[in-house]
Amino acid sequence: MNEQRLLPRATAKRIPQYYRQFQKLQAEGVINIMSKDLAIIMKIEPTTIRRDFSYIGELGKQRVGYDVNYVVAKLQSFLGFDEPKSVVLIGAGHLATALINYNYIKGNNILIRAAFDNSSEKVGGVIRDIPVYHMSDLARYLAENPHITVAILSAPSEVAQEITDELVSQGIRGILNFSSKRLDVPRTVTVENVDLASKLQTLVYLTDQA
Amino acid sequence: MNEQRLLPRATAKRIPQYYRQFQKLQAEGVINIMSKDLAIIMKIEPTTIRRDFSYIGELGKQRVGYDVNYVVAKLQSFLGFDEPKSVVLIGAGHLATALINYNYIKGNNILIRAAFDNSSEKVGGVIRDIPVYHMSDLARYLAENPHITVAILSAPSEVAQEITDELVSQGIRGILNFSSKRLDVPRTVTVENVDLASKLQTLVYLTDQA
Numbered sequence: 115m116n117e118q119r120l121l122p123r124a125t126a127k128r129i130p131q132y133y134r135q136f137q138k139l140q141a142e143g144v145i146n147i148m149s150k151d152l153a154i155i156m157k158i159e160p161t162t163i164r165r166d167f168s169y170i171g172e173l174g175k176q177r178v179g180y181d182v183n184y185v186v187a188k189l190q191s192f193l194g195f196d197e198p199k200s201v202v203l204i205g206a207g208h209l210a211t212a213l214i215n216y217n218y219i220k221g222n223n224i225l226i227r228a229a230f231d232n233s234s235e236k237v238g239g240v241i242r243d244i245p246v247y248h249m250s251d252l253a254r255y256l257a258e259n260p261h262i263t264v265a266i267l268s269a270p271s272e273v274a275q276e277i278t279d280e281l282v283s284q285g286i287r288g289i290l291n292f293s294s295k296r297l298d299v300p301r302t303v304t305v306e307n308v309d310l311a312s313k314l315q316t317l318v319y320l321t322d323q324a
Numbered sequence: 325m326n327e328q329r330l331l332p333r334a335t336a337k338r339i340p341q342y343y344r345q346f347q348k349l350q351a352e353g354v355i356n357i358m359s360k361d362l363a364i365i366m367k368i369e370p371t372t373i374r375r376d377f378s379y380i381g382e383l384g385k386q387r388v389g390y391d392v393n394y395v396v397a398k399l400q401s402f403l404g405f406d407e408p409k410s411v412v413l414i415g416a417g418h419l420a421t422a423l424i425n426y427n428y429i430k431g432n433n434i435l436i437r438a439a440f441d442n443s444s445e446k447v448g449g450v451i452r453d454i455p456v457y458h459m460s461d462l463a464r465y466l467a468e469n470p471h472i473t474v475a476i477l478s479a480p481s482e483v484a485q486e487i488t489d490e491l492v493s494q495g496i497r498g499i500l501n502f503s504s505k506r507l508d509v510p511r512t513v514t515v516e517n518v519d520l521a522s523k524l525q526t527l528v529y530l531t532d533q534a
Contacts, residue, residue, distance in 0.1 A: 130525035138504065155506060199528050209422035216419075216520060224524055264528055288531030290524055294348065296365060306527040308518065310426060314434050314500055315340035317516040318409050318474055321498030 125166045131156070132166070133189040139182045148179040195223040200261060204277055205268035206231035206246045209292060213266060214241050227262065228255060249277075256284035264288040271295040335376045338368070342376070343399040349392045358389040405433040410471060414487055415478035416441035416456045419502060423476060424451050437472065438465060459487075466494035474498040481505040 135156055139147060153160040167173045170192050174180035190196060203210050206229040214226055229246045231237060237248045247255060256262060265286045269277055274293040281289065288304045291297055297305050345366055349357060363370040377383045380402050384390035400406060413420050416439040424436055439456045441447060447458045457465060466472060475496045479487055484503035491499065498514045501507055507515050 126530060127526055130529050131519075131522050133525065134504070134519065134522045138506075193525070193529050194532050195525070195528075201524070201528070207422065208418040208425065212417065212419035212422060213520065215417075224521075224528060264524075264531055266524070288527045290527050294344070296348075304527060304530045306523055306530075308520070308523055309341075309344065310423065310518070311434075312341050312344045313516055313518055314411070314474075314476070315343065315403070315405070316337055317498045317500050317514060318405075318411070318434060319340050319403050320336060320514045320516075321474055322404050 121169055125169060128158070128162075128166055129170070129189065130193060132163075133186070133193055133195070136180075136182055136186045136189060140186050144182050146179050146181055149174060152180065190223070198223045198225050199264065200225050200227045200259070201264040201266060202227060202252075202256070202262055203229040203244070203266045203268065204249075204252075204281070205229070205270075206233070206236045206241060207268065209268040210266075211241050213268065214244055226266070227259070230255075252280060253284050256281075256286065260285060262286075264290070266290045266292070267297075268292045331379050335379060338372075338376055339380070339399065339403060341366070342373075343396070343403055343405070346390075346392055346396045346399060350396050354392050356389050356391055359384060362390065400433070408433045408435050409474065410435050410437045410469070411474040411476060412437060412462075412465070412472055413439040413454070413476045413478065414459075414462075414491070415439070415480075416443070416446045416451060417478065419478040420476075421451050423478065424454050436476070437469070440465075462490065463494050466491075466496065470495060472496075474500070476500045476502070477507075478502045 135152070149160055149163065153163055156163070170188060173185050173188060201224055203213065203226050210229055210231075214229070226244055229236075229241060229244055230249050230252050231246055232249050236246045239246050263286060265281050265288070267274060267277065267281075267289055271293040274291070274295040275297060278289060278297045278299060282299055282303055287302060289297065289299070289306070291305050291307045292310070294309055294311060296307075299305055345362070359370055359373065363373055366373070380398060383395050383398060411434060413423065413436050420439055420441075424439070436454055439451060439454055440459050440462050441456055442459050446456045449456050473496060475491050475498070477484060477487065477491075477499055481503040484501070484505040485507060488499060488507045488509060492509055492513055497512060499507065499509070499516070501515050501517045502520070504519055504521060506517075509515055
Protein backbone atom coordinates (compact mmCIF):
# COMPACT_ATOMS: atom_id res chain seq x y z
CA MET A 115 0.00 0.00 0.00
CA ASN A 116 2.93 2.32 0.50
CA GLU A 117 4.53 1.29 -2.79
CA GLN A 118 3.07 4.28 -4.61
CA ARG A 119 2.99 7.56 -2.77
CA LEU A 120 1.81 9.65 -5.69
CA LEU A 121 -1.55 8.00 -6.29
CA PRO A 122 -3.95 10.70 -7.60
CA ARG A 123 -6.97 11.24 -5.37
CA ALA A 124 -9.39 10.41 -8.20
CA THR A 125 -7.63 7.06 -8.66
CA ALA A 126 -7.63 6.49 -4.90
CA LYS A 127 -11.40 6.95 -4.93
CA ARG A 128 -11.92 4.56 -7.84
CA ILE A 129 -9.76 1.71 -6.57
CA PRO A 130 -12.25 0.63 -3.89
CA GLN A 131 -14.92 0.70 -6.63
CA TYR A 132 -12.84 -1.66 -8.75
CA TYR A 133 -12.38 -3.85 -5.72
CA ARG A 134 -16.14 -3.95 -5.10
CA GLN A 135 -16.81 -4.69 -8.77
CA PHE A 136 -14.34 -7.56 -8.90
CA GLN A 137 -15.77 -8.92 -5.64
CA LYS A 138 -19.22 -8.90 -7.25
CA LEU A 139 -17.90 -10.63 -10.37
CA GLN A 140 -16.25 -13.23 -8.15
CA ALA A 141 -19.51 -13.76 -6.25
CA GLU A 142 -21.30 -14.21 -9.58
CA GLY A 143 -18.83 -16.89 -10.58
CA VAL A 144 -17.10 -14.89 -13.33
CA ILE A 145 -13.59 -16.26 -13.95
CA ASN A 146 -12.24 -13.76 -16.43
CA ILE A 147 -13.32 -10.37 -17.75
CA MET A 148 -12.11 -8.40 -20.74
CA SER A 149 -11.03 -4.82 -20.22
CA LYS A 150 -13.72 -3.43 -22.54
CA ASP A 151 -16.50 -5.34 -20.75
CA LEU A 152 -15.29 -4.03 -17.41
CA ALA A 153 -15.38 -0.50 -18.86
CA ILE A 154 -18.98 -0.95 -19.99
CA ILE A 155 -20.13 -2.41 -16.67
CA MET A 156 -18.45 0.29 -14.62
CA LYS A 157 -19.15 3.16 -17.01
CA ILE A 158 -15.51 4.21 -16.79
CA GLU A 159 -13.34 4.88 -19.86
CA PRO A 160 -11.00 1.95 -20.69
CA THR A 161 -8.02 4.34 -20.76
CA THR A 162 -8.88 5.52 -17.24
CA ILE A 163 -9.07 1.93 -15.99
CA ARG A 164 -5.73 1.06 -17.55
CA ARG A 165 -4.10 4.18 -16.09
CA ASP A 166 -5.57 3.47 -12.63
CA PHE A 167 -4.43 -0.14 -12.73
CA SER A 168 -0.92 0.90 -13.77
CA TYR A 169 -0.46 2.22 -10.22
CA ILE A 170 -1.12 -1.23 -8.82
CA GLY A 171 0.99 -3.37 -11.10
CA GLU A 172 0.40 -5.97 -13.79
CA LEU A 173 -3.24 -6.95 -13.34
CA GLY A 174 -4.23 -8.26 -16.75
CA LYS A 175 -2.92 -9.25 -20.15
CA GLN A 176 -3.88 -7.82 -23.51
CA ARG A 177 -6.45 -9.96 -25.35
CA VAL A 178 -6.67 -12.24 -22.30
CA GLY A 179 -8.34 -9.87 -19.86
CA TYR A 180 -8.38 -9.96 -16.09
CA ASP A 181 -8.34 -13.07 -13.93
CA VAL A 182 -11.04 -12.16 -11.41
CA ASN A 183 -9.66 -14.07 -8.41
CA TYR A 184 -6.19 -12.71 -8.99
CA VAL A 185 -7.37 -9.10 -9.26
CA VAL A 186 -9.51 -9.39 -6.11
CA ALA A 187 -6.51 -10.64 -4.13
CA LYS A 188 -4.21 -8.01 -5.60
CA LEU A 189 -6.61 -5.11 -4.95
CA GLN A 190 -7.39 -6.40 -1.47
CA SER A 191 -3.73 -6.38 -0.60
CA PHE A 192 -3.17 -2.99 -2.24
CA LEU A 193 -6.05 -1.51 -0.25
CA GLY A 194 -4.70 -2.92 2.99
CA PHE A 195 -7.85 -5.01 3.39
CA ASP A 196 -6.03 -8.29 4.09
CA GLU A 197 -6.67 -7.52 7.72
CA PRO A 198 -10.27 -6.57 8.50
CA LYS A 199 -10.77 -2.97 9.60
CA SER A 200 -12.86 -2.21 12.66
CA VAL A 201 -15.20 0.76 12.72
CA VAL A 202 -17.72 2.19 15.16
CA LEU A 203 -21.23 3.34 14.45
CA ILE A 204 -22.69 6.45 16.04
CA GLY A 205 -26.44 6.07 16.35
CA ALA A 206 -28.44 2.85 16.69
CA GLY A 207 -31.59 3.71 14.76
CA HIS A 208 -33.03 2.33 11.54
CA LEU A 209 -30.16 3.53 9.36
CA ALA A 210 -27.62 2.01 11.75
CA THR A 211 -29.54 -1.27 11.75
CA ALA A 212 -29.68 -1.25 7.96
CA LEU A 213 -25.91 -0.67 7.83
CA ILE A 214 -25.23 -3.53 10.24
CA ASN A 215 -27.46 -5.87 8.21
CA TYR A 216 -25.78 -4.68 5.03
CA ASN A 217 -22.34 -5.26 6.49
CA TYR A 218 -23.24 -8.83 7.35
CA ILE A 219 -24.75 -9.58 3.99
CA LYS A 220 -21.71 -8.26 2.15
CA GLY A 221 -19.15 -10.16 4.17
CA ASN A 222 -16.64 -7.45 3.40
CA ASN A 223 -13.52 -6.65 5.33
CA ILE A 224 -14.98 -3.83 7.32
CA LEU A 225 -16.35 -4.84 10.69
CA ILE A 226 -18.72 -2.70 12.70
CA ARG A 227 -17.59 -3.38 16.29
CA ALA A 228 -19.97 -1.32 18.38
CA ALA A 229 -22.81 1.18 18.14
CA PHE A 230 -23.36 4.18 20.42
CA ASP A 231 -26.66 5.84 21.21
CA ASN A 232 -28.33 7.91 23.92
CA SER A 233 -31.65 6.07 23.95
CA SER A 234 -32.16 4.05 27.10
CA GLU A 235 -34.27 1.61 25.07
CA LYS A 236 -31.31 0.78 22.88
CA VAL A 237 -28.33 1.02 25.22
CA GLY A 238 -27.36 -2.36 26.64
CA GLY A 239 -28.94 -4.24 23.76
CA VAL A 240 -27.50 -5.71 20.59
CA ILE A 241 -28.22 -5.32 16.89
CA ARG A 242 -27.41 -8.75 15.48
CA ASP A 243 -24.39 -9.31 17.72
CA ILE A 244 -23.16 -5.71 17.75
CA PRO A 245 -23.39 -4.20 21.25
CA VAL A 246 -25.06 -0.83 21.74
CA TYR A 247 -23.31 1.35 24.32
CA HIS A 248 -24.22 4.73 25.75
CA MET A 249 -22.67 7.76 24.09
CA SER A 250 -20.99 8.62 27.38
CA ASP A 251 -18.90 5.44 26.95
CA LEU A 252 -17.58 6.48 23.52
CA ALA A 253 -14.40 8.22 24.70
CA ARG A 254 -13.40 5.32 26.93
CA TYR A 255 -14.17 2.76 24.22
CA LEU A 256 -12.06 4.55 21.63
CA ALA A 257 -9.23 5.03 24.12
CA GLU A 258 -9.26 1.26 24.77
CA ASN A 259 -9.43 0.49 21.02
CA PRO A 260 -6.87 2.80 19.43
CA HIS A 261 -6.81 0.70 16.22
CA ILE A 262 -10.32 2.00 15.43
CA THR A 263 -9.83 5.13 13.34
CA VAL A 264 -13.07 5.21 11.31
CA ALA A 265 -16.60 6.07 12.45
CA ILE A 266 -19.96 5.99 10.70
CA LEU A 267 -22.05 8.94 11.79
CA SER A 268 -25.78 8.22 11.60
CA ALA A 269 -26.76 10.65 14.36
CA PRO A 270 -29.15 13.61 13.94
CA SER A 271 -27.72 16.70 12.22
CA GLU A 272 -28.19 18.86 15.33
CA VAL A 273 -25.59 16.89 17.27
CA ALA A 274 -23.36 15.88 14.35
CA GLN A 275 -20.68 18.54 14.88
CA GLU A 276 -20.49 18.01 18.62
CA ILE A 277 -20.07 14.25 18.16
CA THR A 278 -17.53 14.83 15.39
CA ASP A 279 -15.41 16.99 17.71
CA GLU A 280 -15.43 14.19 20.27
CA LEU A 281 -14.59 11.55 17.66
CA VAL A 282 -11.68 13.60 16.36
CA SER A 283 -10.35 14.31 19.84
CA GLN A 284 -10.39 10.54 20.47
CA GLY A 285 -8.29 9.77 17.40
CA ILE A 286 -10.90 9.08 14.71
CA ARG A 287 -9.46 10.07 11.34
CA GLY A 288 -12.22 9.02 8.93
CA ILE A 289 -15.96 9.76 9.15
CA LEU A 290 -18.76 8.52 6.91
CA ASN A 291 -21.30 11.29 7.41
CA PHE A 292 -24.99 10.54 6.83
CA SER A 293 -26.17 13.77 8.42
CA SER A 294 -26.96 16.71 6.18
CA LYS A 295 -24.61 18.83 8.33
CA ARG A 296 -21.28 19.73 6.78
CA LEU A 297 -18.66 18.84 9.35
CA ASP A 298 -15.74 21.01 10.38
CA VAL A 299 -12.71 18.77 10.86
CA PRO A 300 -8.94 19.25 10.92
CA ARG A 301 -7.13 18.67 7.61
CA THR A 302 -5.86 15.32 8.86
CA VAL A 303 -9.39 13.91 9.06
CA THR A 304 -11.21 12.55 5.99
CA VAL A 305 -14.98 12.94 5.67
CA GLU A 306 -17.12 11.16 3.07
CA ASN A 307 -20.63 12.56 2.86
CA VAL A 308 -23.68 10.51 1.93
CA ASP A 309 -26.36 13.12 1.46
CA LEU A 310 -29.38 10.99 0.61
CA ALA A 311 -31.71 13.95 0.08
CA SER A 312 -29.33 15.45 -2.50
CA LYS A 313 -29.03 12.12 -4.28
CA LEU A 314 -32.78 11.85 -4.54
CA GLN A 315 -33.17 15.42 -5.77
CA THR A 316 -30.50 14.85 -8.41
CA LEU A 317 -32.31 11.76 -9.60
CA VAL A 318 -35.70 13.49 -9.77
CA TYR A 319 -34.14 16.34 -11.71
CA LEU A 320 -32.28 14.10 -14.16
CA THR A 321 -35.42 12.00 -14.67
CA ASP A 322 -37.41 15.10 -15.53
CA GLN A 323 -34.71 16.22 -17.95
CA ALA A 324 -34.47 12.93 -19.82
CA MET B 325 -36.58 24.25 -16.52
CA ASN B 326 -36.74 23.94 -20.26
CA GLU B 327 -35.07 27.31 -20.83
CA GLN B 328 -31.65 25.71 -21.28
CA ARG B 329 -31.49 22.49 -23.22
CA LEU B 330 -27.71 22.24 -23.32
CA LEU B 331 -27.03 21.97 -19.61
CA PRO B 332 -23.90 19.78 -19.17
CA ARG B 333 -24.54 16.64 -17.16
CA ALA B 334 -21.92 17.58 -14.55
CA THR B 335 -23.74 20.89 -14.01
CA ALA B 336 -27.09 19.08 -13.88
CA LYS B 337 -25.69 16.91 -11.08
CA ARG B 338 -24.36 19.88 -9.12
CA ILE B 339 -27.47 22.05 -9.28
CA PRO B 340 -29.42 19.93 -6.75
CA GLN B 341 -26.34 20.14 -4.50
CA TYR B 342 -26.43 23.95 -4.71
CA TYR B 343 -30.11 23.83 -3.95
CA ARG B 344 -29.53 21.65 -0.86
CA GLN B 345 -26.71 23.92 0.29
CA PHE B 346 -28.78 27.08 -0.04
CA GLN B 347 -31.67 25.36 1.74
CA LYS B 348 -29.30 24.56 4.61
CA LEU B 349 -28.03 28.13 4.71
CA GLN B 350 -31.62 29.34 4.76
CA ALA B 351 -32.44 26.97 7.63
CA GLU B 352 -29.40 28.30 9.51
CA GLY B 353 -30.67 31.85 9.12
CA VAL B 354 -27.97 33.00 6.70
CA ILE B 355 -29.22 36.01 4.66
CA ASN B 356 -26.36 36.49 2.24
CA ILE B 357 -23.27 34.53 1.22
CA MET B 358 -20.23 35.60 -0.76
CA SER B 359 -19.20 33.52 -3.75
CA LYS B 360 -15.81 32.65 -2.26
CA ASP B 361 -17.36 31.46 1.02
CA LEU B 362 -19.81 29.28 -0.89
CA ALA B 363 -16.86 27.80 -2.80
CA ILE B 364 -15.07 26.93 0.45
CA ILE B 365 -18.13 25.39 2.07
CA MET B 366 -18.98 23.30 -0.98
CA LYS B 367 -15.40 22.49 -1.96
CA ILE B 368 -16.18 23.50 -5.54
CA GLU B 369 -14.01 25.93 -7.54
CA PRO B 370 -15.49 29.48 -7.68
CA THR B 371 -15.16 29.47 -11.49
CA THR B 372 -17.17 26.23 -11.66
CA ILE B 373 -19.92 27.72 -9.47
CA ARG B 374 -20.09 30.87 -11.60
CA ARG B 375 -20.23 28.83 -14.80
CA ASP B 376 -22.94 26.52 -13.40
CA PHE B 377 -24.99 29.49 -12.19
CA SER B 378 -24.68 31.16 -15.60
CA TYR B 379 -27.05 28.49 -16.93
CA ILE B 380 -29.71 29.55 -14.47
CA GLY B 381 -29.54 33.33 -14.81
CA GLU B 382 -28.46 36.27 -12.68
CA LEU B 383 -28.22 34.81 -9.17
CA GLY B 384 -25.77 37.14 -7.45
CA LYS B 385 -23.88 40.39 -7.79
CA GLN B 386 -20.16 40.94 -7.66
CA ARG B 387 -18.97 42.12 -4.23
CA VAL B 388 -22.51 41.69 -2.87
CA GLY B 389 -22.82 37.91 -2.99
CA TYR B 390 -25.93 35.77 -3.12
CA ASP B 391 -29.24 36.55 -1.46
CA VAL B 392 -30.01 33.15 0.07
CA ASN B 393 -33.82 33.33 -0.09
CA TYR B 394 -33.72 34.53 -3.67
CA VAL B 395 -31.35 31.77 -4.80
CA VAL B 396 -33.41 29.06 -3.05
CA ALA B 397 -36.55 30.23 -4.87
CA LYS B 398 -34.74 30.53 -8.19
CA LEU B 399 -33.11 27.08 -7.96
CA GLN B 400 -36.34 25.51 -6.76
CA SER B 401 -38.15 26.83 -9.80
CA PHE B 402 -35.29 25.88 -12.14
CA LEU B 403 -35.30 22.33 -10.75
CA GLY B 404 -39.05 22.04 -11.21
CA PHE B 405 -39.47 21.56 -7.45
CA ASP B 406 -42.20 24.18 -7.05
CA GLU B 407 -44.59 21.26 -7.21
CA PRO B 408 -43.70 18.38 -4.89
CA LYS B 409 -42.65 15.16 -6.64
CA SER B 410 -44.13 11.87 -5.57
CA VAL B 411 -41.98 8.76 -5.40
CA VAL B 412 -42.50 5.16 -4.32
CA LEU B 413 -40.28 3.07 -2.10
CA ILE B 414 -39.58 -0.59 -2.82
CA GLY B 415 -38.89 -2.41 0.43
CA ALA B 416 -40.15 -1.54 3.91
CA GLY B 417 -37.21 -2.56 6.07
CA HIS B 418 -34.84 -0.51 8.23
CA LEU B 419 -33.35 1.41 5.32
CA ALA B 420 -36.81 2.29 4.01
CA THR B 421 -37.88 3.42 7.48
CA ALA B 422 -34.75 5.55 7.81
CA LEU B 423 -35.49 7.14 4.42
CA ILE B 424 -39.07 7.91 5.40
CA ASN B 425 -37.92 9.46 8.70
CA TYR B 426 -35.25 11.38 6.83
CA ASN B 427 -37.76 12.61 4.30
CA TYR B 428 -39.95 14.01 7.06
CA ILE B 429 -37.11 15.66 8.91
CA LYS B 430 -35.86 17.36 5.77
CA GLY B 431 -39.20 18.73 4.70
CA ASN B 432 -38.02 18.67 1.12
CA ASN B 433 -40.15 18.66 -1.99
CA ILE B 434 -39.94 14.96 -2.60
CA LEU B 435 -42.78 12.94 -1.09
CA ILE B 436 -42.62 9.22 -0.54
CA ARG B 437 -46.21 8.14 -1.24
CA ALA B 438 -46.18 4.40 -0.62
CA ALA B 439 -43.86 1.52 0.23
CA PHE B 440 -44.08 -2.00 -1.19
CA ASP B 441 -42.88 -5.18 0.47
CA ASN B 442 -43.54 -8.93 0.47
CA SER B 443 -43.46 -9.41 4.23
CA SER B 444 -46.88 -10.22 5.66
CA GLU B 445 -45.80 -8.54 8.91
CA LYS B 446 -45.34 -5.24 7.12
CA VAL B 447 -48.02 -5.27 4.42
CA GLY B 448 -51.17 -3.44 5.53
CA GLY B 449 -49.26 -1.34 8.05
CA VAL B 450 -47.87 2.17 7.91
CA ILE B 451 -44.43 3.70 8.48
CA ARG B 452 -45.23 7.12 9.91
CA ASP B 453 -48.25 7.69 7.67
CA ILE B 454 -46.86 5.99 4.57
CA PRO B 455 -48.89 2.88 3.68
CA VAL B 456 -47.10 -0.40 3.03
CA TYR B 457 -48.65 -2.42 0.20
CA HIS B 458 -47.85 -5.88 -1.11
CA MET B 459 -45.45 -6.09 -4.04
CA SER B 460 -48.21 -7.69 -6.09
CA ASP B 461 -50.08 -4.35 -5.91
CA LEU B 462 -47.18 -2.38 -7.39
CA ALA B 463 -48.24 -2.59 -11.04
CA ARG B 464 -51.78 -1.52 -10.28
CA TYR B 465 -50.64 1.32 -8.02
CA LEU B 466 -48.28 2.73 -10.64
CA ALA B 467 -50.92 2.39 -13.36
CA GLU B 468 -53.30 4.41 -11.16
CA ASN B 469 -50.60 7.00 -10.35
CA PRO B 470 -48.94 7.72 -13.70
CA HIS B 471 -47.40 10.97 -12.34
CA ILE B 472 -45.05 8.83 -10.22
CA THR B 473 -41.94 8.28 -12.32
CA VAL B 474 -39.27 7.79 -9.65
CA ALA B 475 -38.71 4.80 -7.33
CA ILE B 476 -36.30 4.19 -4.47
CA LEU B 477 -35.08 0.61 -4.55
CA SER B 478 -34.15 -0.69 -1.09
CA ALA B 479 -34.88 -4.34 -1.87
CA PRO B 480 -32.34 -7.19 -1.63
CA SER B 481 -29.83 -7.45 -4.50
CA GLU B 482 -31.14 -10.88 -5.55
CA VAL B 483 -34.49 -9.44 -6.63
CA ALA B 484 -33.29 -5.97 -7.67
CA GLN B 485 -33.22 -6.65 -11.43
CA GLU B 486 -36.57 -8.39 -11.49
CA ILE B 487 -38.20 -5.50 -9.62
CA THR B 488 -36.42 -3.00 -11.86
CA ASP B 489 -37.88 -4.66 -14.95
CA GLU B 490 -41.34 -4.37 -13.46
CA LEU B 491 -40.80 -0.73 -12.46
CA VAL B 492 -39.60 0.16 -15.94
CA SER B 493 -42.48 -1.65 -17.62
CA GLN B 494 -44.86 0.39 -15.42
CA GLY B 495 -43.40 3.72 -16.52
CA ILE B 496 -40.76 4.40 -13.84
CA ARG B 497 -37.95 6.45 -15.41
CA GLY B 498 -35.70 7.15 -12.42
CA ILE B 499 -34.38 4.67 -9.82
CA LEU B 500 -32.34 5.38 -6.69
CA ASN B 501 -30.60 2.04 -6.27
CA PHE B 502 -29.37 1.00 -2.82
CA SER B 503 -28.69 -2.58 -3.83
CA SER B 504 -25.16 -3.57 -4.78
CA LYS B 505 -26.55 -4.98 -8.03
CA ARG B 506 -25.85 -3.02 -11.17
CA LEU B 507 -29.18 -2.61 -12.93
CA ASP B 508 -29.82 -3.14 -16.62
CA VAL B 509 -32.23 -0.47 -17.81
CA PRO B 510 -33.19 1.08 -21.14
CA ARG B 511 -31.36 4.27 -22.10
CA THR B 512 -34.41 6.35 -21.23
CA VAL B 513 -34.20 5.35 -17.57
CA THR B 514 -31.86 7.10 -15.13
CA VAL B 515 -30.26 5.14 -12.28
CA GLU B 516 -28.41 6.72 -9.35
CA ASN B 517 -26.47 4.19 -7.29
CA VAL B 518 -25.81 4.52 -3.57
CA ASP B 519 -23.31 1.76 -2.89
CA LEU B 520 -22.77 2.13 0.85
CA ALA B 521 -20.15 -0.62 1.06
CA SER B 522 -18.03 1.10 -1.61
CA LYS B 523 -18.33 4.43 0.17
CA LEU B 524 -17.13 2.89 3.40
CA GLN B 525 -14.22 1.11 1.72
CA THR B 526 -13.17 4.34 0.01
CA LEU B 527 -13.21 6.11 3.36
CA VAL B 528 -11.19 3.42 5.11
CA TYR B 529 -8.66 3.48 2.31
CA LEU B 530 -8.34 7.29 2.24
CA THR B 531 -8.04 7.35 6.02
CA ASP B 532 -5.18 4.87 5.91
CA GLN B 533 -3.46 6.92 3.19
CA ALA B 534 -3.69 10.24 5.02
